[in-house]
Amino acid sequence: MKRFLILAAFLGATACAVPIVLPLPLPVPEAEPEPMDVPQSAKARFVSSVEANGCSLTSANTDVIMSDAVLSREDLARVMTDLRSEGRAEIDGQAFRLTSGACA
Secondary structure, X not given: OHHHHHHHHHHHHHHHHOOOOOOOOXXXXXXXXXXXXXXXXXXXXXXXXXXXXXXXXXXOXXXXXXXXXXXXXXXXXXXXHHHHHOOOEEEEOOEEEEOOHHHO
C-alpha cells in the first residue's frame, strides 16, 4: 500500500511540474460597421431623381420625380429656384433641365 501511495504522490508531483499549454483562442475579426444611410438634402435628392429620369423635369414626369425625391410642391419650387440661381439648371421650353453633373 505504501508503494501505491508513493507512486500516486510521485505522479501527482510530476503532473504539477509539467506546464500545461492550452491553445489560445484565435482573435475574432471585428465585423465592419454597416454603412449608415446619410440623409441627403432635398436638393441632392431632386438632382439624383432628375438625373435618373432623363435630366429634365416635365409635366409628364413631375409626379414620379416628386415621389422619388420625397418633395412637396414648396420644396420643389425652392430647389428649382436654387439650382437656377447657382447656374446648374435652366428652363428649356416646357421643361426644367439640369445642366451640371451627369446631365452636363
